[in-house]
Amino acid sequence: LIPGSPVSMVSSEGNARVMVERSANGHFEVIADVNGQALRMLIDTGASSIVLSDDDAKRAGFDPSTLRFQIPVATANGTAMVARARAQEVRIGAIARSDVPVYIAQPGRLGQSLLGMSFINTLSGFELRGDRIVLQD
Numbered sequence: 001l002i003p004g005s006p007v008s009m010v011s012s013e014g015n016a017r018v019m020v021e022r023s024a025n026g027h028f029e030v031i032a033d034v035n036g037q038a039l040r041m042l043i044d045t046g047a048s049s050i051v052l053s054d055d056d057a058k059r060a061g062f063d064p065s066t067l068r069f070q071i072p073v074a075t076a077n078g079t080a081m082v083a084r085a086r087a088q089e090v091r092i093g094a095i096a097r098s099d100v101p102v103y104i105a106q107p108g109r110l111g112q113s114l115l116g117m118s119f120i121n122t123l124s125g126f127e128l129r130g131d132r133i134v135l136q137d
Contacts, residue, residue, distance in 0.1 A: 047116030
């Protein structure tokens with residue numbers, strides 16, 4: 001497995017399982033498609049929502065000039081302001097969700113996008129197996 005590249009398996013019943021290998025930095029990072037753009041995201045069970053960095057938001061088609069950064073969020077680095085938006089689709093391998101609420105961080109406030117619990121809670125489960133995490137649809 002290549003760290004970050006989701007490996008999908010689909011059962012005969014149509015249930016998808018996506019496996020992601022732990023990155024060299026010790027975190028679980030995944031290459032997710034957001035609005036058709038591949039973005040490297042940290043799988044973060046400590047984040048309540050999907051949060052895109054400013055650069056990733058631009059790549060996914062969000063126009064920063066139309067965003068209102070007025071929602072305060074608590075982070076490990078203090079309080080930050082984010083804007084609310086909706087992604088047409090967020091896809092991790094064979095697992096896809098449409099019309100997904102996301103938050104977008106102010107420019108320079110977030111180094112890496114986060115795949116938080118708002119996505120993970122839509123799954124039937126996930127499990128940690130050594131250096132792999134398996135997302136179950």
